[in-house]
Amino acid sequence: MDKTVILKEKIKKWGASKVGFAFLEDLLPKDLKHLKTGISIAVRLSDEIIAQIEDTPTHTYFHHYRTVNTYIDQITLKISMQLQNWGYLAMPIPASQSVNIDGKQYSGIFQHRTAATRAGIGWIGRNACLVTEEFGPRVRLGTVLTNMEAIYDKPVEESQCGSCKKCVRACPALALRGELWYPGIKREELVDAKACSMHMHNHYQHIGRGVVCGICVRVCPKGNQVIKR
Ligand code: SF4
Numbered sequence: 001m002d003k004t005v006i007l008k009e010k011i012k013k014w015g016a017s018k019v020g021f022a023f024l025e026d027l028l029p030k031d032l033k034h035l036k037t038g039i040s041i042a043v044r045l046s047d048e049i050i051a052q053i054e055d056t057p058t059h060t061y062f063h064h065y066r067t068v069n070t071y072i073d074q075i076t077l078k079i080s081m082q083l084q085n086w087g088y089l090a091m092p093i094p095a096s097q098s099v100n101i102d103g104k105q106y107s108g109i110f111q112h113r114t115a116a117t118r119a120g121i122g123w124i125g126r127n128a129c130l131v132t133e134e135f136g137p138r139v140r141l142g143t144v145l146t147n148m149e150a151i152y153d154k155p156v157e158e159s160q161c162g163s164c165k166k167c168v169r170a171c172p173a174l175a176l177r178g179e180l181w182y183p184g185i186k187r188e189e190l191v192d193a194k195a196c197s198m199h200m201h202n203h204y205q206h207i208g209r210g211v212v213c214g215i216c217v218r219v220c221p222k223g224n225q226v227i228k229r
């Protein structure tokens with residue numbers, strides 16, 4: 001059996017809700033181009049916990065957010081160990097880590113969202129989150145970069161947000177610009193990341209020291225379809 005198929009089955013067993021393989025060579029920085037395959041995973045969040053977010057995040061959401069990130073880091077570590085056992089290079093990208101590379105803004109080493117769209121997991125919504133057909137934006141993401149050749153999944157190249165702007169209207173920071181995503185659009189055209197982060201910092205300091213919000217995830221009708229109450 002092909003290693004892509006074997007690995008996909010293992011990753012599902014290890015707890016990923018969705019998994020896809022992406023060709024990323026053209027998008028990676030020069031020093032990472034040899035790791036041209038991105039394995040993207042999504043882990044579904046608790047609907048009940050998301051449903052409890054009204055006009056502020058909750059303590060439970062903050063804890064859940066961190067727990068799921070740790071869980072993702074464990075799955076991507078397992079993937080990397082399996083790849084190395086097979087003789088490949090593997091680099092798990094931290095589930096939630098911002099680094100100040102250019103001295104101007106904080107971002108991840110490589111955007112999980114970008115890998116996820118290339119791997120067919122979903123599209124990027126007007127809320128600048130990865131949105132899946134099954135769970136809406138109620139997922140957290142992880143990525144492993146590797147030099148293993150793979151059977152690549154079909155990238156998602158079109159937004160399914162349509163005319164919906166619920167997240168844009170709900171954002172208390174007025175940070176969402178309302179633009180429809182397409183591959184290659186700059187993140188700042190979708191969201192004013194500074195306004196989002198300042199709002200969280202200034203208003204939710206008592207919940208996880210102001211690093212989570214979740215309102216634009218909560219209101220998305222794609223995710224709401226799966227609420228069972
Ligand atoms: S996380 Fe909150 S502040 Fe940031 S864009 Fe979403 S709704 Fe707005």
Ligand code: SF4
Pocket residue numbers: 125126127128131160161164165166167168219220221222
């Ligand atoms: S709330 Fe509407 S516009 Fe925003 S991400 Fe969800 S579907 Fe897209």
